[in-house]
Amino acid sequence: MALLPYLLDDLRPHRIRDQLFGMDLSPDDFLADIIDRPIVRMKYVRPWRNLAAAARDVGSTIKTDRDKLQINLDVQHFTPEEISVKTADGYIVIEGQHEEKQDEHGYVTRHFKRRYALPEGCKPETVESRLSSDGVLTVIAPKSSQSKDERAVPITHTGPVRRKQHDDDQINGNAEEETKSPQKKRKR
Template structure:
């Protein structure tokens, strides 16, 4: 997870993308006039994707106070094929009476 302070940029001035095993964050706004003249800001940040992370799982969120949070969940390892016992937890009663749900045998045809 990465947190970036991007409060000087509007949401539409920020982009997050994945490319060639990296997360690339860019921010740029055109010249704006302030008390001392004109200001132009831009930045580019590149972060290597952690090993075992799929690029399509990367997510980004922008908070109302200008913090961009990028998360890259790691891939869940393959399900183990090894046998393991599953414990049975004891609980209170589910029903007072459980009816027998077995299917009765069908009558057999007599042989002639």
């Protein structure tokens, strides 16, 4: 039952929430209106129609490997002064906001805020960010290597083991005890 909304998701129109406000239109956007007509939708379920939108979506990608966490975020609608990257309480916080502007359609204001958990062993002061000329913000959080306090302790060889001498002492000690025992018996 829990999968039913997921499976039937393509049977409902998604006009409002699929809009990318302020973005250019692509040919896929025009085809979506044709496919979304009720007569066409009722005949076939087409989960493939969302693949084109997913392929061109470069909004946010996160890559994690054993060396680093890398976040790529599309911030092409913001100037570098309107974007901030901070580390706070074990999180990377990326925020972008620009003031209300008027364009030919009315007023536009944009704001986003994303938080990503820092990986274990990552120091907040090692996080770095870069903004490309095409508006992709890349944030890299390198993971520190294993503990730097750990080191290999060399083993030095000192020479032959003194086990033979230790055995001789035990033998001599036992012999002395045996010789003392009879003397103690005589004193009584």
